[in-house]
Amino acid sequence: MAKLTAGESPRVREDVVRRHVPCNLCGSQVRQPYCPENGLGLVQCGNCGFVYVSPRPDAEELYALYGETYFHNNESGVVGYSNYIKDEPNIRRTSQRRLKHLEQFIQPGKLLDVGCATGFFIDEASKRGWQVEGLDVSSFSVRYAQEHFGLTTYHGSLTSLNFEAGAYDAVTMWDVIEHVPDPAAYVRRAAELLRSGGVISLATPDIDSLPARLAGRRWVGYKLSEEHVYYFSVQSLTRMLNDTGFDVVNVRHIGKYVPLSLFRDRLGMYFPWLAKALQVGEKALGLSEWAVYINPFDIVQVTARKR
Numbered sequence: 508m509a510k511l512t513a514g515e516s517p518r519v520r521e522d523v524v525r526r527h528v529p530c531n532l533c534g535s536q537v538r539q540p541y542c543p544e545n546g547l548g549l550v551q552c553g554n555c556g557f558v559y560v561s562p563r564p565d566a567e568e569l570y571a572l573y574g575e576t577y578f579h580n581n582e583s584g585v586v587g588y589s590n591y592i593k594d595e596p597n598i599r600r601t602s603q604r605r606l607k608h609l610e611q612f613i614q615p616g617k618l619l620d621v622g623c624a625t626g627f628f629i630d631e632a633s634k635r636g637w638q639v640e641g642l643d644v645s646s647f648s649v650r651y652a653q654e655h656f657g658l659t660t661y662h663g664s665l666t667s668l669n670f671e672a673g674a675y676d677a678v679t680m681w682d683v684i685e686h687v688p689d690p691a692a693y694v695r696r697a698a699e700l701l702r703s704g705g706v707i708s709l710a711t712p713d714i715d716s717l718p719a720r721l722a723g724r725r726w727v728g729y730k731l732s733e734e735h736v737y738y739f740s741v742q743s744l745t746r747m748l749n750d751t752g753f754d755v756v757n758v759r760h761i762g763k764y765v766p767l768s769l770f771r772d773r774l775g776m777y778f779p780w781l782a783k784a785l786q787v788g789e790k791a792l793g794l795s796e797w798a799v800y801i802n803p804f805d806i807v808q809v810t811a812r813k814r
């Protein structure tokens with residue numbers, strides 16, 4: 508098993524070739540800079556308004572970000588997670604909440620989790636009666652899910668792996684669609700794999716959310732440079748789902764359980780003095796291991812049914 512060591516944050520090299528890409532939603536090549544003051548190379552489609560990164564590195568370079576250090580590094584404010592594994596109890600609690608919500612629209616059956624990471628979500632789903640499979644571009648996390656929980660997980664992207672068409676009742680993608688080079692192809696592929704009446708549920712940062720608009724260039728969604736190549740809104744995600752054979756059945760903004768310390772770190776990006784005060788309070792009261800459910804109302808979950 509791979510030894511866990513906190514390493515350098517993974518990132519795309521400066522000298523990598525970057526090319527312009529057409530709008531993934533409507534195919535237009537017309538674009539203008541979007542929020543240029545954050546320096547991330549964001550553009551907005553001149554035709555449909557979709558926001559994305561262009562020019563940008565090719566798919567191989569983007570996927571290369573998700574090695575072991577993605578799930579364990581020193582600079583999670585920039586890319587990846589400081590220690591995904593250590594956060595397991597919170598991820599499992601968050602997963603239970605999401606599963607309860609999903610089961611309002613579809614009974615437990617065959618589920619494919621795209622971007623399954625270390626398998627905490629599908630392991631919880633399996634406890635609730637789902638037959639689960641997962642895939643991830645991180646070989647480390649796929650192996651971790653197999654070795655620790657005996658889960659069926661595959662290494663690769665949704666568009667490169669073979670699955671049986673029409674065989675799944677549910678496909679989930681948590682914080683995935685904004686990372687992939689061709690999100691429309693992912694959603695089309697999910698439609699192929701789902702049976703008629705099957706359900707897709709996705710979560711992604713919402714660029715049109717009130718917190719995103721209020722924070723402007725300081726929005727935490729923008730902090731994750733290079734990782735996030737697409738910035739969805741409810742409107743663009745709904746259009747993509749409609750175009751690929753889905754009807755949206757639910758839209759809501761969701762949070763997650765986080766350790767108090769992470770909550771403090773993120774708070775520090777906006778209010779350093781408040782974070783400092785909280786840190787002092789945590790130590791005094793011994794609250795460092797506590798978890799809180801935080802809903803910043805800037806992550807949108809959209810659930811849609813295949814026609």
Ligand SMILES: [Zn+2]
Pocket residue numbers: 530531532533534535552553554555556557
């Ligand atoms: Zn467009």
